[in-house]
Amino acid sequence: MKHESDKLNEVKVLDSNITFEQIYKSEYFPIELEEELKKCDVLLIPTLVERNEDEHYVFPEQTMNFYDYAKGFLEKEHISADICISDKDYKEFELHSIVETIATIIVNNVAFPFTINMISSYLYEKITNRNNINKKIKVNFEVVDGKKAKKIAYEGDASSFKETMEAIKIFEE
Amino acid sequence: MNFINETMIEEYLSDFNELYLNKEVISKLKSYKEEYVNHNDQNTAKNIWILEQVYKVIAHYIKAFRYLKQKKHYEAWCELDRSDIELSFLYNHIDRTNDKFKLEFISQKTKDLQLLFPYTHFLSRExxxxxxxxxxxxxxxxxxxxxxxxxxxxxxxxxCCRIAQDMKFEAFAIVTDPFDKYSVLMLGNQEYNYAILDRLMEVWENPFENWRLEKNYVIKTEYLNLKRNDTCPCLSMKKYKKCCMDTPKVYDSNPFYKVIFNNKQIPKEYNENITAGTWKNN
Structure with a gap:
């Protein structure tokens, strides 16, 4: 997570080996919610940060609001989404940053376009609420298609997010 | 002025263009609101909250103007930030198309003024x-x-807000574009140069008098008079047209600003260009 960004709408597509199965085995995965979370095509996952010799699994500030928005939006598209942490372990890492970091999302390839629409709609509300057309964002995806996986990292203007993401091809044959 | 109901206050705030607000407004609104809440009239209570917010936005903005007149620059900076924050709470609840309370004007002036401050580095907390x-x-x-x-x-x-119960401070970062704008870095042995703001304040007579800011960028010397097929000066070894041409890289990162007052005769001595660095005596 970063405080600032001077990136001009940069998107990176990299090979990845992260799978849903690995997430289910991670130390932050809440066993008590296993049944619900394993049905999801979209999961918000925490980031490990190290500060002052302590390690914490954290989500960016305002993730709770984003979680509500994501769940509500994607449910209307019949896509199940959730957050991969228990209530008691949920922590937000506040940078009070001008760059809005969105929680890392692991998503099935079929649900990816809906997830892009959801984030775009969320950002549109943010931009208009604060009258901030220059808002910068940072978001990472782990997109899974069967046995293949790609990591997609976007950093740049919130207003260009949708257009930039729609232009990329993830799993080219 | 004797306010007899919230409609009178609404008209007062919508016509307001002075330097000081009537302090009675806040206590009156509070008592009207209590009455509507007691009658469970949620819509009217919400409308009164909107008027309270409008009052706060205007109050912080005109206080910033008064501080700038007194050359209390940092205090003015904090008031502008507060005005902007109070305004952000309102955006979901008001119709912004007619700008009844001049809130869009205040928002624009706040952004323009912030650009004229010399502050470049801030603390951002983790x-x-x-x-x-x-x-x-x-x-x-x-x-x-x-x-x-x-x-x-x-x-x-x-x-409705969320109140954080358990917060552990971890670190500070030094940043150039913070969310918390009040956290300006002050250096003990250096004094900020407010020459541009001070010049503006000599001409700007009322916080609701309009002016606009024209932002211009200068092309860096190495990019002047280049032809499309010339080698790009950025050492990429590519042709200019395939490298920096038509990108922000060709411009100096420091813009210069022109303040333009409409329909106002500006004395000649205020029309000269000022080149002002971040610090005094630099």
Missing amino acids: AIVQNWKCSICGNSITLRNRCSHQLGEIYNGEM
Whole structure:
């Protein structure tokens, strides 16, 4: 997570080996919610940060609001989404940053376009609420298609997010 | 002025263009709001909350103007930031098309003024936050267990916020574009140069008098008079047309600003260009 960004709408597509199965085995995965979370095509996952010799699994500030928005939006598209942490372990890492970091999302390839629409709609509300057309964002995806996986990292203007993401091809044959 | 109801206050705020607000407005609004909340008239209580917010936005803005006149620059900076924050709470609840209370004007002037301040570096804090409660009902909020109150909505004439219960400070970062704008870095042995703002304040007579800011960029010397097929000066060894041409890289990162007053004769001595660095005596 970063405080600032001077990136001009940069998107990176990299090979990845992260799978849903690995997430289910991670130390932050809440066993008590296993049944619900394993049905999801979209999961918000925490980031490990190290500060002052302590390690914490954290989500960016305002993730709770984003979680509500994501769940509500994607449910209307019949896509199940959730957050991969228990209530008691949920922590937000506040940078009070001008760059809005969105929680890392692991998503099935079929649900990816809906997830892009959801984030775009969320950002549109943010931009208009604060009258901030220059808002910068940072978001990472782990997109899974069967046995293949790609990591997609976007950093740049919130207003260009949708257009930039729609232009990329993830799993080219 | 004797306010007899909230409609009078609404008209007062919508026509307001002075340097000081009537302080009676806030106490009157509070008592009207209590009455409507007692009658469970949520819509009218919300409308009064809107008027309270409008009052706060204007109050912080004109206070910033007065501080600038007194050359209390940092104080003015903080007031502008506060005005902007109070305004952000309002945006979901008002019709912004007619700008009845000149809020769009205030928002634009705040942004313009912020650009004229010399501040370049700020502190940004890092903290880990856990456990929140609702400002309306006081109940604990967790990911999957909430009260019925929606963040940012108005209940009983108050905005619903989340109150962080457990916050651990971790670090500070030095940044150039902060969320918390009040955290300006002050250096003990250096004094900020406010020459541009001071020049503006000699001409700007009323906080509701309009002016606009024209932002221009200068092309860097190495990019002047280049042809499309010339080698790009950025050492990429590519042709200019395939490299920096038509990108922001060709411009100096420091813009220069021109303040333009419409329909106002500016004395000649105020029309000269000022080149002002961040610090005095640099």
